[in-house]
Amino acid sequence: MFKKILLMLCTLCSITAMADEQKVLIIGNSYTFCNDLPNVLQAMSNKAKSELIVESYTAGAMSLRGFLDDPQHAKAKALVESGDYDWLILQDQSQTPAYKPEETMDSVRRWTAIAKKNKTKVMLFLTWAHASADTNGKVTPLTSMQEQTSTTYCRAAVANKVKVAPVGEAWARWYKKNPNKPLHVNDMSHPNAQGTYLAACVIHAALTGKPVKVSGALKLGKRTVMNVPKGTAKELQAIANATVKSFSPQKYLDTLAEREQTLPTAAEIKAKLHQGITITEMTELAGEPIHKSANDGRKTYQYRLREGAELVAYGNEADVVENISISAPGKPVEIINTESL
Secondary structure, eight states, rough: OHHHHHHHHHHHHHHHHHOOOOEEEEEEEEHHHHHGGHHHHHHHHHHHHHHHEEEEEEEETHHHHHHHEEGHHHHHHHHHHHHOOOOEEEOOOHHHHHHHHHHHHHHHHHHHHHHHHHEEEEEEOOOOOEEETTTTTOEEEOOOHHHHHHHHHHHHHHHOEEEEEOHHHHHHHHHOOOTTSSSBBBTTSSSSSHHHHHHHHHHHHHHHOOOOOOOSSETTTTEEEEEEHHHHHHHHHHHHHHHHHHOOOOHHHHHHHHTTTSSSSSHHHHTTOOOOOOOOHHHHHOSSSSSSEEEEEEEEEOOOOGGGEEEEEETTTTEEEEEEEEOTTTSEEEEGGGOOO
């Protein structure tokens, strides 16, 4: 009798454990497979005992639309249609959300329909922006690209009622605090080990709803899949946890809408341009630049304007603006030589 009771208890425990497991499928490209993010997330889950079973389907440079429409990658759709997963995490090609937002919106809509039909929840892997490096090696993310990327993922999340893992927003927060500790590798696009660890922390916190507290030394069996120094790991965890706790797609979009009303229009800026205008004067007119760089004495300052427009001012060593470009959605780029004003 005792053996039967013990067997029943063991069976019940096994069933309970299986019920707690959450199977996760990540569909993405090199941002996902670089530094083996799926296995880093799996090892993180194992250490935190969060019961995630992580799988992935990836292909270099592939977009979410490509995974749907290219017959070579039909397996991606088939995996979701199998109904074997609790979560589907979607990561689009890095430039598509920023520069082809409607493609990302359409792809997320199509993938979400497939997932929901198979009772699978969807989470969007909001990626980080590319970056630039100055002559001193300081890495600066492309702020405009990050905002466009975040905006598209948030629009898609709100429209389809799905969740977001705000990885790119966590990266942006890290760079503001640690400008000399890059998360990019030399190509200014892909992540180094710390960047992948931060991504895993954000995704884990978003999936479980709990702050990440595991170390940066992670193994699967005897194989080391991540080894971030203890101090750096704690910093990255803090950034990830704070970002996930404070982030909401709708809140992000509402904040953008409020800020939009404070920005000048292109017409307002053009009306005040004059010969010899300086970068300092331009900043007084347009507000703080979203990106700036200096190379061999030449200065480039990028400003955000109302209605999705952007202005780039090109200055010389004397801080005088020589040329200005103004771009707006659906309109040709306008070039203004200030010497002709």
